[in-house]
Amino acid sequence: MSDELTTNPMPAPQAGDENHDEPANVTYPPSAASETNTPARRVLSRRFFLSSAATGAAALVVAACGQSDPTPSPLPTSPFPTPTPRQPSSPLPGAGGPNHTYLPYVAKDGNPMDLGPEPTMTPTPTKTPTEQPPTATPTPQATPFPPGPPSKLGIFVGHNDPAVFDLVKTQGVSVVKTLELDANFVAEIKRASPHTKIIGRIALDQINLAAIDPIAEARRFVDAVLPYADDPARRPYFDGWESYNEPVAGTYDEMARLGEFEAERTRLLGDRGIRSVIG
Structure with missing residues (x-):
């Protein structure tokens, strides 16, 4: 056994x-x-x-592996972490802290350190001005028509024109000097503006003051103007007669002859009751 x-x-x-x-x-x-x-x-x-x-060995291995796992820490009950109080930092360094030097350095009872010349600033470029369009010339206001009260200004009329009467009818024309000797023309001016003075002038060549006889020339002028100035159809409307247009006296003697001429022809026309205009 x-x-x-x-x-x-x-x-x-x-x-x-x-x-x-x-x-x-x-x-x-x-x-x-x-x-x-x-x-x-x-x-x-x-x-x-x-x-x-x-x-059995496998069971021991499994048990040993389970014991190696760390025990989990419990979760905090608050969803937010607990703040840790902090000590406020001192605004001033301690007595034993490092020293700091700030520029510019100025020594006691001394002058500032020479830091060298400052850099030259680059100038900002000037803006190119934008060309502006020229300002339009304003349109002047039209002068009212008729222009207003009578004035001492006059007009010169070479020949009959209907526009003359539009202006004369305003009764603002003081004088009308004309080469137009038509009786109907001057009569119409007087009817439109009775206060307007009408001065007549006949077409003549320029006078030669250096070689004339003033007295004889005055008589020739009167003989040429009397057919118009003494005409009964024209005389009531002409207020005066002019001689030569803007005679030129270049010397003292020429000016003296012109004076003698104007004085003589004014006297001759005045003897007939006709007025003269010197201009």
Whole structure:
């Protein structure tokens, strides 16, 4: 009879099975059946033993891995972190703090340090002025027509023109001097403006003051103008007669001759009641 014990492996206790008190391996005393163990029986028993041992080792490894995990820290109950009070920093450095030097450096009872010439500022370029369009010349206001009260200004009329009467009818024309000797023309002017003075002039060549006889020339002029000035159809409308137009006296003697001429022809016309105009 052999003294070998037969070991029957039992399954390891499951986690949470608190009422399982039976040990994992149970040893039974040898029985009559064990005395007749065959090699196959012994091999089978060894296989179960090895399987049970491997299962136990795996359980120990799993338990050891579970113990290596760190225990999780509890989460804070407040959603916001608790503020940590901070000590206010002093606005002034401590007695033992470093010294700082700020430029410009001025020594006690001294002069400022020479920092060198300041850089020359680049001048800003002058803006090119935008060319403005020229201002339009304002249109002058039209002079009211008729122009207003009578004046001392007059007009010169070379020949009959209907526009003359539009102006004369305003009774603002003081004088009309004309070469137009038509009786109807001067009569119409007087009817339109009785206060307008009409001065007649006949067309003559310029007088030669350097070679004339003033008295004889005055008589020739009067003889030429009397057919118009003394005509009954014209005389009521002409207020005076002019001689030569703007005679030129270049010397003292010529001016003296012109004076003698005008004085004589004024006297001759005046003897007949006809007025003269010197101009």
